[in-house]
Amino acid sequence: MSVIAIIDYGVGNIFSLMCSFSRIGQEVQLTGDPDVIAAADRVVLPGVGAFGDAADKLRETGLDQVVLEQARSGKPLVGICLGMQLLFERSLEFGEHQGLGLIPGTVAPLSSVIPAGLKIPQIGWNALKFPKDRPKDPIFRYVKEGDHVYFVHSFCGTECDRDVIAVTEYGADVTAAVARGNVYGLQFHPEKSGEIGLNILRAFCEM
Amino acid sequence: MITKRIIPCLDVKDGRVVKGVNYKGLADVSSPVDLAKKYSDGGADELVFYDITASAEGRKLFTDILTEAASTVFIPLCVGGGISTAADFERVLKCGADKVSVNSGAIANPDLIPEAAELYGSQCVVLSVDVSLVDGTYRVLSRGGRDNTGMEALSWIERCVKAGAGEVVVNSMDTDGVKKGFDIPLLQEVVSRVNVPVIASGGAGSIQDFVDLFQKVPEIDAGLAASIFHFGEVDIRDLKKELAAAGVNVRL
Numbered sequence: 001m002s003v004i005a006i007i008d009y010g011v012g013n014i015f016s017l018m019c020s021f022s023r024i025g026q027e028v029q030l031t032g033d034p035d036v037i038a039a040a041d042r043v044v045l046p047g048v049g050a051f052g053d054a055a056d057k058l059r060e061t062g063l064d065q066v067v068l069e070q071a072r073s074g075k076p077l078v079g080i081c082l083g084m085q086l087l088f089e090r091s092l093e094f095g096e097h098q099g100l101g102l103i104p105g106t107v108a109p110l111s112s113v114i115p116a117g118l119k120i121p122q123i124g125w126n127a128l129k130f131p132k133d134r135p136k137d138p139i140f141r142y143v144k145e146g147d148h149v150y151f152v153h154s155f156c157g158t159e160c161d162r163d164v165i166a167v168t169e170y171g172a173d174v175t176a177a178v179a180r181g182n183v184y185g186l187q188f189h190p191e192k193s194g195e196i197g198l199n200i201l202r203a204f205c206e207m
Numbered sequence: 208m209i210t211k212r213i214i215p216c217l218d219v220k221d222g223r224v225v226k227g228v229n230y231k232g233l234a235d236v237s238s239p240v241d242l243a244k245k246y247s248d249g250g251a252d253e254l255v256f257y258d259i260t261a262s263a264e265g266r267k268l269f270t271d272i273l274t275e276a277a278s279t280v281f282i283p284l285c286v287g288g289g290i291s292t293a294a295d296f297e298r299v300l301k302c303g304a305d306k307v308s309v310n311s312g313a314i315a316n317p318d319l320i321p322e323a324a325e326l327y328g329s330q331c332v333v334l335s336v337d338v339s340l341v342d343g344t345y346r347v348l349s350r351g352g353r354d355n356t357g358m359e360a361l362s363w364i365e366r367c368v369k370a371g372a373g374e375v376v377v378n379s380m381d382t383d384g385v386k387k388g389f390d391i392p393l394l395q396e397v398v399s400r401v402n403v404p405v406i407a408s409g410g411a412g413s414i415q416d417f418v419d420l421f422q423k424v425p426e427i428d429a430g431l432a433a434s435i436f437h438f439g440e441v442d443i444r445d446l447k448k449e450l451a452a453a454g455v456n457v458r459l
Binding site: 013015016019020022023048049050119120121122123124125126127148150151152154169170171191192193194195197198 | 208209210212247252277278281282283300301302303305327328329330373374402403404428429458
């Protein structure tokens with residue numbers, strides 16, 4: 001049976017993420033051990049909180065290099081929420097911070113993307129929209145346009161149009177998911193998005 | 208566009224869900240985990256688990272139940288009741304809570320909200336406030352509505368949001384348990400003052416009460432209720448269909 005490694009770099013609450021993989025019958029390990037990560041079939045980069053702190057922790061633990069190696073190896077890798085934002089080149093959250101650079105683009109405040117007056121953070125269930133100019137990505141094979149997923153975020157991916165595989169409408173189109181080859185990023189929380197979310201994780205596990 | 212949320216609230220005591228009229232005369236309803244599963248399958252957008260246990264063993268039982276619920280349902284879980292320190296946040300977040308609501312704890316300790324927001328992020332910190340209109344002024348009540356703190360409610364809410372609360376649950380003690388509808392005037396005041404999600408609580412008795420809520424106060428993000436869901440008086444699927452038919456954007 002295939003194994004998923006969730007990268008443990010001391011950031012965030014991964015209890016629900018672990019449970020959701022178990023629910024779909026997927027063996028999962030929370031680990032910061034480079035050998036265990038290298039031996040896994042798929043890799044998940046989780047994260048909540050502030051970009052700068054998380055990026056620092058990833059570097060301090062040396063796990064940034066491990067993630068980059070795994071991405072280069074062609075293994076399916078997904079960043080979730082802040083984990084997705086860490087895949088970008090840079091973030092403008094409280095100053096400018098360097099990300100992993102796996103997805104070209106910049107993480108910018110939602111307020112720079114959406115009209116004034118809307119509540120920030122975006123908290124709640126919003127619908128997925130797929131770009132018309134490209135085929136639906138396989139990670140969404142079990143979901144359809146208009147299905148709702150759960151968002152909690154104040155920043156979002158920008159200047160990444162080439163790699164966007166889903167957006168959500170919050171006053172403007174906001175990046176909901178990106179993919180570049182084997183590297184995926186989900187802004188929303190699949191582990192908190194009911195059956196739809198589990199189906200997205202299921203599709204990831206089949207890659 | 209983001210959808211309006213429907214949130215059942217489960218008051219948990221000694222491992223069971225309870226709900227009394229005006230919080231007095233508690234009546235056992237069901238198993239928290241079974242009910243959570245039922246609501247999640249039935250279209251609830253989020254669940255609130257409210258710990259109304261006083262004893263240490265009750266608290267342990269509560270976190271066990273929370274852990275089981277979080278490994279059974281995959282929608283956001285907010286936990287409240289007995290949260291007075293950052294350590295209390297840690298305790299429930301570890302068991303699968305996504306958000307933590309503070310009420311009396313924030314009144315007793317003004318540093319609790321900023322401290323928790325710094326540690327866990329504002330999105331995780333929910334202010335829950337029990338409000339009653341006393342001699343023409345909205346006041347904050349504490350201890351489950353038994354004591355009038357004398358604090359003016361609207362400025363209290365504003366202060367807490369500035370201090371880092373990322374969401375506000377407004378529970379009107381004047382409409383709670385009465386089942387004649389939400390406290391529209393109070394909610395209109397609150398949404399005009401803060402720009403974070405506001406959750407209406409207290410007074411829902413029928414589907415029409417939710418339709419009125421979202422139509423009269425379009426800035427409201429969510430409606431919370433307990434007994435009408437627990438006793439099957441309102442089915443969440445039916446409620447959401449009716450809301451959609453009335454032009455309210457919901458997740459079906």
